[in-house]
């Protein structure tokens with residue numbers, strides 16, 4: 666008997682599990698590769714990969730959520746550890762697939778409006 670180790674299927678299964686847990690626990694959802702909105706700050710742009718469906722007290726949020734790496738890219742920061750120091754909306758911890766490193770790693774998602782606020786703060 667031959668056992669085929671299908672990495673792509675393994676990854677797809679894990680992504681589905683993460684997506685289900687993220688929706689169940691946090692009301693956030695991943696966006697398909699080509700479906701995300703293009704998010705622009707200044708001259709930098711990135712594509713939406715997660716969306717928030719939580720209610721922070723004013724109805725369903727609907728904002729894009731950005732990883733630390735996306736946030737650092739948009740803000741032009743070299744250090745992506747704490748790209749937004751004082752977010753107004755909740756930051757959500759979630760496992761993210763890092764295709765560069767080839768695995769799943771804990772990450773955080775930041776609301777796009779908080780990234781924009783941080784950008785305007787930096788502009789003075």
Ligand SMILES: [Zn+2]
Nearest residue numbers: 717719726728
């Ligand atoms: Zn939200």
